[in-house]
Amino acid sequence: MHSLAVSLLTLAIVVMQTAFFPRLGLLIKPDLFLVMVVAYTLVGGIKSGTIAGFALGLVEDLLSGGFIGVNTMTKSLLGFSIGLLEKHIFHDQVFIPSLLTFISTILNNVLGMLIIQSFDQRFTMFPPLGRLAALALFNALLAPLIFIIVRRMENYYARLRMGNLQSQRF
C-alpha cells in the first residue's frame, strides 16, 4: 500500500511538473522533484533522502530526453547532504523546508550545469541569476505544502505498520 501511495504521489508530481505548471504560461516552472527530495529527506532521514533523490532524479532524466544521470547524481547528492544535516535541525519550523529547498535549488542548478558543460561544450551559459533566484523562491514557496503532504503520508503508514506489529504480538 505504501509503495502504491508513493508511486501515485510521484505520478502526480510528474504530471504537475510537465503538464500543469507549464500550461499556466508562467515564465518559470518549479522543480517539484527537488522539493520532493528535500521533503523526503526531512521526513525520513539520510537513507530516504538519498533513495528519493536517486529515484526522482532518474525519472526526471528519463523524461528529459538527454543527459540521463545528471539529475540522478545531483539529487541523490543533495538528498544525502541534507540527510547529514537532518539530525541537527529542528524541522518542525515551517521555514526549514523552504530554506533548505531554496539553497538546494541553487546548488542543484550550479552542479547540474557544471556536469552538463563537462560533457557538452555547447552549453556555455549558466541560467541568469535573476531567473535562478526566482526559481529557488518558487520552489521554496511550494516546499511547506509538499513537506506536509509527505509527512502526513509517511506518518500514516508508520502508524499502520506499528498497529500491524502490535496485533501480531498479541
Next chain:
Amino acid sequence: MAQQPRGRRLIIVAVIFLVLMGLIFLTSRERTRQSFPERILHGVIAPFQKIVTGLADFFKGTIQTIGELGRLHRDNQQLRQEVADLKAEKEELEFYRRENVRLRAALGFKERRTLDMVASEVIGRNPSNWLSTLTIDKGSKDGLEQNMPVISRQGVVGRLGAVRQHSSDVLLVNDVRAPIAGVVERTREQVRVLGRTDGLCVVTPYGRSTDLRIGDRIVTWEGSAYFPPGLVIGRIISVEQDNFGVSKQGLLETAVDFHRLEDVFVIRSLDNLPINNGAGGD
C-alpha cells in the same frame, strides 16, 4: 540486517557514480531512438498529461472568463458585425484567388507549394530547466517521423526529436542541440541560429557580416535540411562584435512564445516530398 562494511559501501557508491557518468556520456549526443525505459515512462504519463493539460486550460480559462465577462458581451456584438463583413470580403477574395490561379496558369508560373500538416496539441514540457523540448499528442501512428519541422501561427517552433506511437518530443528552436540555417530577410545573408540555455538564440553570419541590425527578421533558409524556406524564426534584439572583433553576431528573440504555446503544426511533407530525415543539425 547486518550493517554493510564501510569499504563495501564505498565501492557500491563508486560503481554507481561511474555508471551514471557513462550514462551521461552516452546520452549527451543526439540519439535517433529513445531507450526502452524512456519510451515506457513517456507512454505511461502521456494520457495523464493530456487530462491535466485539459484541466489546466479549464482552470486558466475560467479565471480569465470571470475577469472578462463584461467585455465579452460587448466584443460579441462587435464580432457578429465583423463576421458578416468578413463573409462578404471572403467571397470577394475567393473570386480573386480563382482569377489568380487562372492567370498564373496562363503565364506558366509554378503553383505555390502546399504543405501536408498535422495539427497537434502540446501536452507536456521538459521537466529539466536545461533543455528546451516539449511533448505533443501525435506520434508515429499519425505518420510523424524524426526531424519533421514543427511550426505555429507565429513561426518556427522546432523539429521532432524522439517519436513514439502516440506522442513525440519537439526540439525547440532555442535548444542548444538544434541549430537552424536562416537568412536575414533584409539582406538575404545566410546565418546560423543556435539556442542558449536562457531561452534566447545567437545569430552568427556565415560570412564576415557587419550589416546585422536590431529588429532584423530572421527566416528559414532555402537550403535548410529540415525547414521550408521563409518561415519566421525571430527578431534580432541586440547586436555585438564577436570575440575576435571580426564580424558581428546578434541575439535573437524567437517569434514563438514557448511559454504560451498550446497548438502546433507538424509538416509531414512539402508538395508530397518527404522531409529530410538525416541526423544532425542544419
